[in-house]
Amino acid sequence: MKNEHTIADTPHLLEPQTYTHDTMASQKSIYMDHSATTATDSAVVEAMLPWFSINYGNPSSLYRLARESKAAIEDARGKVAKAIGAKPEEIYFTSGGTESDNWALKGAAFALQKKGNHIITSAIEHHAILHTCQYLEKHGFQVTYLPVDEFGQVRIEDLKAAITDKTILVSVMFANNEIGTIQPIPEIGAFCRERGILFHTDAVQVIGNLPVDVAAMNIDLLSLSAHKFYGPKGVGALYIRKGVRIDNYLHGGGQEHRKRAGTENVPGIVGLGVAIEKAVADLDVKTSRIRALRDALLDRILHEIPNTRLNGHRTMRLPGNLNVSFEFIEGESLLLLLDHAGIAASTGSACSSGSLEPSHVLLAIGLPAEVAHGSLRLTLGVENTEEDVSYACDEIKKAVERLRAMSPLYADYLKKRSCNV
Amino acid sequence: MYSEKVMDHFMNPRNQGEILDADGVGEVGNPTCGDIMRIFIKVNDNIITDVKFQTFGCGAAIASSSMATELIKGKTLEEAWEISNKAVAEALEGLPPIKMHCSVLAEEGIHKAINDYRVKHGLEPWEEKGGHSHSHDDLACEE
Numbered sequence: 001m002k003n004e005h006t007i008a009d010t011p012h013l014l015e016p017q018t019y020t021h022d023t024m025a026s027q028k029s030i031y032m033d034h035s036a037t038t039a040t041d042s043a044v045v046e047a048m049l050p051w052f053s054i055n056y057g058n059p060s061s062l063y064r065l066a067r068e069s070k071a072a073i074e075d076a077r078g079k080v081a082k083a084i085g086a087k088p089e090e091i092y093f094t095s096g097g098t099e100s101d102n103w104a105l106k107g108a109a110f111a112l113q114k115k116g117n118h119i120i121t122s123a124i125e126h127h128a129i130l131h132t133c134q135y136l137e138k139h140g141f142q143v144t145y146l147p148v149d150e151f152g153q154v155r156i157e158d159l160k161a162a163i164t165d166k167t168i169l170v171s172v173m174f175a176n177n178e179i180g181t182i183q184p185i186p187e188i189g190a191f192c193r194e195r196g197i198l199f200h201t202d203a204v205q206v207i208g209n210l211p212v213d214v215a216a217m218n219i220d221l222l223s224l225s226a227h228k229f230y231g232p233k234g235v236g237a238l239y240i241r242k243g244v245r246i247d248n249y250l251h252g253g254g255q256e257h258r259k260r261a262g263t264e265n266v267p268g269i270v271g272l273g274v275a276i277e278k279a280v281a282d283l284d285v286k287t288s289r290i291r292a293l294r295d296a297l298l299d300r301i302l303h304e305i306p307n308t309r310l311n312g313h314r315t316m317r318l319p320g321n322l323n324v325s326f327e328f329i330e331g332e333s334l335l336l337l338l339d340h341a342g343i344a345a346s347t348g349s350a351c352s353s354g355s356l357e358p359s360h361v362l363l364a365i366g367l368p369a370e371v372a373h374g375s376l377r378l379t380l381g382v383e384n385t386e387e388d389v390s391y392a393c394d395e396i397k398k399a400v401e402r403l404r405a406m407s408p409l410y411a412d413y414l415k416k417r418s419c420n421v
Numbered sequence: 422m423y424s425e426k427v428m429d430h431f432m433n434p435r436n437q438g439e440i441l442d443a444d445g446v447g448e449v450g451n452p453t454c455g456d457i458m459r460i461f462i463k464v465n466d467n468i469i470t471d472v473k474f475q476t477f478g479c480g481a482a483i484a485s486s487s488m489a490t491e492l493i494k495g496k497t498l499e500e501a502w503e504i505s506n507k508a509v510a511e512a513l514e515g516l517p518p519i520k521m522h523c524s525v526l527a528e529e530g531i532h533k534a535i536n537d538y539r540v541k542h543g544l545e546p547w548e549e550k551g552g553h554s555h556s557h558d559d560l561a562c563e564e
Contacts, residue, residue: 330455332479336431349455349479358455370452406437406483408459408475409452
């Protein structure tokens with residue numbers, strides 16, 4: 001009552017205050033697309049800021065300002081190395097996951113082409129790998145795309161069977177970006193090491209979600225990207241195991257031990273260093289919380305919405321990843337309704353990608369195209385709460401019911417069901 | 422990505438539902454391609470007195486169905502037949518290029534419903550004009 005009195009005394013404040021309040025109440029905003037990107041952590045942004053306009057020296061120059069930049073880069077290199085069990089001199093900064101993948105594959109393929117021309121990868125890789133492989137196929141390389149099982153896992157027997165005496169490189173992603181399935185990386189690493197074949201893994205989705213130890217896992221090349229773990233966009237790294245020689249990808253100046261030319265993205269690299277240090281700290285605690293939220297959301301969706309299936313593996317799965325298909329509806333229209341409710345999510349439906357083909361990952365695990373069209377991916381992250389999960393589930397349920405009510409496929413299903421009863 | 426008009430028809434679809442005793446029904450599309458449209462018409466004295474749709478598809482497909490049914494309601498069969506996919510897209514204040522096929526589906530759905538009515542009444546089905554034979558009967562999903 002006291003408040004009301006105060007407001008009445010200052011009528012000019014009444015309207016804007018009410019308006020602001022109402023706008024905030026109606027504009028719910030829940031981000032559940034952390035596999036697409038994450039918000040840059042405020043501590044990361046703060047650490048980056050001085051490197052734009054205060055300590056802006058070119059690390060290749062000789063004066064103090066430049067030495068500070070150089071030292072900052074080396075500090076970040078140490079942090080990245082520590083996070084994945086590598087040595088600092090094995091870390092090369094890049095512009096992100098796509099560059100790291102391109103460099104690893106093209107660099108290894110061209111460096112080893114005298115030894116052989118056969119590359120093995122999986123059918124469910126990110127396009128940064130698949131399209132690079134297609135490019136290499138145009139340049140005389142042969143690529144085997146390993147199938148995956150219904151959960152999205154590569155079978156080690158298939159890998160063994162695909163090896164020829166021309167095989168120079170194996171590239172299998174650590175965990176899938178769409179369905180979250182984790183691959184048997186230590187087994188693949190051990191096998192490749194034993195056979196003397198280079199092993200690259202795209203670990204873009206993995207940092208901050210699963211422990212990574214490149215030495216223990218026998219990984220030769222590993223791609224990572226800062227913006228997937230609360231770091232900035234436009235910066236990443238390629239781990240190249242000491243002794244592994246791959247061709248350069250960007251030619252020019254002598255940066256990054258003469259392996260990756262171009263003036264370093266100092267603020268980005270500093271941000272990557274801080275982000276990765278934070279991402280791997282208390283990994284178990286953070287991921288257990290996110291996994292519990294994910295499981296709660298998944299259980300509710302599967303229990304409360306009939307004709308729904310989980311895509312991917314129940315346990316061998318990234319902690320924040322949830323991918324389900326709702327029969328009889330199409331994913332883009334579902335995303336539009338969720339967006340209207342303030343929920344940011346993703347789908348493997350063709351209609352959202354601009355390609356008209358549903359996700360190659362969902363097709364590779366054996367989903368019929370119409371079920372792939374009805375897929376929804378939610379990827380949870382640090383800022384999600386139990387309230388978010390509860391709100392998201394309610395809204396998903398409403399949206400699915402609404403779209404099913406207008407779907408001819410659902411109408412047919414209901415008729416068929418009532419005939420069978 | 423979508424115009425306000427598309428979002429309006431997607432969020433508040435007109436004529437959504439089924440006519441159980443429809444005089445003509447047209448179904449086009451293919452679940453593999455991610456869109457199916459079913460149009461129901463009620464015809465009285467050569468005039469479309471009622472129309473409903475059921476659609477499985479993206480936002481543009483739902484909005485196109487909604488707009489197409491609005492455009493043909495109360496029209497003669499001849500007038501309804503002449504409503505082109507372009508008219509549907511224009512009424513929606515445009516569709517993204519990759520979504521133009523949704524308006525084509527709507528036009529074809531109307532044509533199929535009209536011809537279903539004609540055949541049921543012992544009339545010759547009208548011939549589709551050339552230009553686009555965008556039926557989704559073949560499995561290659563087109564742009």
